[in-house]
Amino acid sequence: MKRKISRFVSERESELPGAMIVKLLKIAEESKDIISLGPGEPDFVPDKPITDFAAQKLKEGFTHYSPAQGRLELREALAKKLKKENKINVEPGEIAVTCGSQEAIFLALACTVDPGESVLIPDPGFLAYRPCVELLNGSAEPIELKEEEGFQITGEAIKKAIVNSSRTKVLIINSPGNPTGAVFGRKTLEEIADVAVEYDLTVLSDEAYEKFVYKGKHISFASLNGMKERTMSFHSFSKSYGMPGFRVGYVSGSRELIEAITKIHPYTTLCSPTVSQEAALAALGGPQKWVEKIVSDYDRRRKFIVKSLNEIRGFHCFEPEGAFYAFPRIDFKSGGKKMTSLQFCEWLLKEAKVACVPGTEFGKFGEGFVRFSYATAFGKIEEAMERVEKAVKRLKS
Numbered sequence: 001m002k003r004k005i006s007r008f009v010s011e012r013e014s015e016l017p018g019a020m021i022v023k024l025l026k027i028a029e030e031s032k033d034i035i036s037l038g039p040g041e042p043d044f045v046p047d048k049p050i051t052d053f054a055a056q057k058l059k060e061g062f063t064h065y066s067p068a069q070g071r072l073e074l075r076e077a078l079a080k081k082l083k084k085e086n087k088i089n090v091e092p093g094e095i096a097v098t099c100g101s102q103e104a105i106f107l108a109l110a111c112t113v114d115p116g117e118s119v120l121i122p123d124p125g126f127l128a129y130r131p132c133v134e135l136l137n138g139s140a141e142p143i144e145l146k147e148e149e150g151f152q153i154t155g156e157a158i159k160k161a162i163v164n165s166s167r168t169k170v171l172i173i174n175s176p177g178n179p180t181g182a183v184f185g186r187k188t189l190e191e192i193a194d195v196a197v198e199y200d201l202t203v204l205s206d207e208a209y210e211k212f213v214y215k216g217k218h219i220s221f222a223s224l225n226g227m228k229e230r231t232m233s234f235h236s237f238s239k240s241y242g243m244p245g246f247r248v249g250y251v252s253g254s255r256e257l258i259e260a261i262t263k264i265h266p267y268t269t270l271c272s273p274t275v276s277q278e279a280a281l282a283a284l285g286g287p288q289k290w291v292e293k294i295v296s297d298y299d300r301r302r303k304f305i306v307k308s309l310n311e312i313r314g315f316h317c318f319e320p321e322g323a324f325y326a327f328p329r330i331d332f333k334s335g336g337k338k339m340t341s342l343q344f345c346e347w348l349l350k351e352a353k354v355a356c357v358p359g360t361e362f363g364k365f366g367e368g369f370v371r372f373s374y375a376t377a378f379g380k381i382e383e384a385m386e387r388v389e390k391a392v393k394r395l396k397s
């Protein structure tokens with residue numbers, strides 16, 4: 001533990017790094033001339049019938065608490081969705097609805113990890129995994145995802161990350177991946193399954209970007225033979241339906257773990273907002289064509305940004321097949337020295353007025369990479385790429 005910096009805050013809090021992304025996004029928001037390719041949220045809003053339905057429900061008095069496990073009608077609809085779309089056979093009793101999938105991940109870790117135990121996390125990976133584990137006094141062990149392996153998790157990399165197998169009980173995977181955009185194919189998932197069985201790991205499968213797959217198909221880890229029993233799957237309305245502010249996500253898994261989550265949910269937020277659960281029900285029950293249209297529009301942006309970055313000297317961009325991020329490797333020098341990801345992002349913000357996120361926000365193996373989100377209007381992405389190209393001409397690589 002580091003020295004405590006204030007008598008008012010805990011050592012636990014003072015140990016956590018402040019997210020650079022928050023600082024960058026604040027700067028980007030405050031200056032109107034900056035184009036931000038930083039955010040991790042979609043730029044579209046839910047289809048009008050969804051928001052109309054939510055507004056109507058508010059008028060009808062859906063302003064009370066909901067059950068900690070989530071409203072039964074919604075869980076019934078989710079069980080159908082999970083069976084049909086994800087090939088995960090769960091009953092409504094094996095699902096809990098939470099304030100976004102973020103809360104579900106935290107609750108699942110609280111229910112599976114004891115202090116001093118280790119959790120294997122992808123690196124580069126979603127920036128909340130490590131703090132969540134550390135807030136629970138667990139230890140986060142990074143699994144290196146390599147660009148030359150298409151940022152897929154390999155069985156070998158998982159084994160290498162295990163420091164003490166008797167203290168390692170949980171493995172987090174994320175496909176489609178943030179920040180890499182990698183989508184895990186069946187071969188990768190089967191390799192993960194083999195290691196999960198060998199080391200008797202509970203797998204937390206974060207599938208928040210399940211709808212944003214541009215090549216091939218999204219495969220849920222729990223749908224693999226024999227994996228349902230050891231897997232907790234996390235899904236969300238935030239990205240799929242453009243509803244991040246509604247705060248609705250859900251976790252499915254064994255009845256035992258879902259009951260454990262339901263037991264502690266009253267001590268975090270108690271329930272996902274009741275009106276938001278109604279909106280989620282409307283999103284699931286309504287037509288899905290509008291989501292498909294958005295995904296195909298995101299695909300156009302994806303192709304454009306990847307091509308543009310690869311045409312600019314100093315960038316090498318792996319082709320992401322999912323989510324809404326491009327995660328290029330950078331090679332630029334300043335004052336004769338190679339720039340770090342953070343130095344480059346700060347430089348770009350100042351010189352090109354374009355905000356992106358340093359790869360190190362996503363773990364130590366993210367050094368040498370930056371993340372550009374393409375969940376932004378096409379015209380803005382075009383202008384951002386022009387600005388980046390013009391600015392980096394002044395740098396050596």
Ligand SMILES: Cc1ncc(COP(=O)(O)O)c(C=O)c1O
Nearest residue numbers: 100101102126178208236238249
């Ligand atoms: C990989 C991943 N998982 C989970 C989340 C949490 O999303 P939410 O809590 O809105 O469902 C995010 C948000 O950015 C994410 O990128």
